[in-house]
Amino acid sequence: MMKVLVQEQDFNIAAEIADIVSKRTDIGGIVTFTGLVRDFHGSNKIQKMTLEHFPGMAEKQLEAICKTAQERWPLLGGTVIHRYGPLNPGDQIVLVITLSAHREAAFDAASFIMDWLKTDAPFWKKEETLSGTHWVSAKDADTLKAEKWQK
Amino acid sequence: MMKVLVQEQDFNIAAEIADIVSKRTDIGGIVTFTGLVRDFHGSNKIQKMTLEHFPGMAEKQLEAICKTAQERWPLLGGTVIHRYGPLNPGDQIVLVITLSAHREAAFDAASFIMDWLKTDAPFWKKEETLSGTHWVSAKDADTLKAEKWQK
C-alpha cells in the first residue's frame, strides 16, 4: 500500500521515509523525488506561485496512479505528497517515495508516478512574475513523457 | 560540483539534502537513492554484513563516476555517500542525491551513478548467515546495467 496526502503544509523527507521504512529489513532501495518551486520559468522571474487543486479528485487520481505503479512494479510501499496553496521559490511542491527490494523498480516507479502526476493530477499552477500573473500551460513534453509508459 | 563521502558512520538524508539545496531557488527536482541492507539474499537469511573498501581508491572512483554524470546530464549538484564497516539488516549503505532543473536529468543521473557504483566502486560485501559467512559475488545483471549507459 502507498500513502497519499494532498496538503497545504510542508513535509519532511526524513520523517516520511522513516514513517514507511522504520524497522523493515526487506527493503533494498528507496528512491525519492522532491519537486521544488524554481525562481525562473523560461525567461520570467517568478516571485510567487499558487497551486490550485480539485479536492477529492486530486487524492483519487494520486491513488489511481500509485495503484497502477504497484501493479506494474514490485513495490514494497511508498508515499506521494502533493501540496497546494501559495508557495515561494525554493519551496517543496511534491514528494514521491518508492520502496523496493531492487533499485530498478524503485527508480522506474518513481519516474512513472512523476510523469503521470504532471499530466493527470488535477493541480494547476499560477505564477506571479514582475509582468503579472498567469496560469502555467501544460507542456507537450510532459504529455509525451506520460505517454511513453503506455508502450 | 558533487560531494563524495566514504565513511563508517550513518547519514541523515534530510541533512544531506539541506546541505546542498539550502536557499537555492534554481533547483526543480531532487532525486535520491538510499540503499539498505536487506535481511535476505536469495534464500539466505542475513544476520550481519561487513563492507570492506579500498581507502583512497574508493573516493577516487566515486568522484570519477560523479564527474562522468555531471558531464552527461545538466546537474546542479549532488552527493554520494558510501559507508563501510559492519552493518545490520535495515541499515543504510549508500546515498545518492542529484539536483537538476529538470526531473528527467536528476532521475537518469542518479540511476547511472548507482549502476556504476555497483560494478566500479571498490567495495566488497561479506554476509553473515546461519550457514556461515561468504563474500557476495558480483551479479552479471549489475554489469549489464552499468554497460547499458555506454550506448
Added chain:
Amino acid sequence: MDLLYFAHVRENIGCSSEQISLPDNISDVSGLINHLRAKGINYQSAFENEDIIRVAVNQLYVNFDHVISEKDEIAFFPPMTGG
C-alpha cells in the same frame, strides 16, 4: 446538476461552482458546453478554445461525447500542471 470550475476556467466564468438544471435536449458534455456558452460572454471566453478544456464527470476524466445526467457533478478545467 453541480458544475465546478478550476484555474482559468473558474477565473473567466467568475465563480468556482454553480447548480443548474440540465435541459432535456442536452445529453453529453459537448451539448452542455454549448448550453453554457449561451449564458454570457464570460462563459464564451472560458470555453473559447476547446483544445485546452478538460472535463471530469463525478471526478473521472471523460471525453466531450460522454453522456451526462441531472445527478452528475461536472468539472471543467485546463490541462493539468501538477508535480
Added chain:
Amino acid sequence: MDLLYFAHVRENIGCSSEQISLPDNISDVSGLINHLRAKGINYQSAFENEDIIRVAVNQLYVNFDHVISEKDEIAFFPPMTGG
C-alpha cells in the same frame, strides 16, 4: 613494490599488504600473478580463478597485460559489489 589485497584475495593470502621486489624478468600484471603463485598454496588459492580477479595499479583499474614497475602500488581484489 607495494601489494594490496582485498576481500577473499586478502583472506586467502592471509595478509592485506606486503612489499616485494619486482624480479627483472617480470614486466606485466600477468607475470606478477605467476610470480606470486610460486610463493605458496595460499597465493595459488587466491589467484586460482583469474576470471574473478581484478587489479588496480596506482588506484586505476588495468588489464592483466598492463606494464608494471618497481614504484607501482598493485592491488588485487574480486569484482566489486558496492552500492
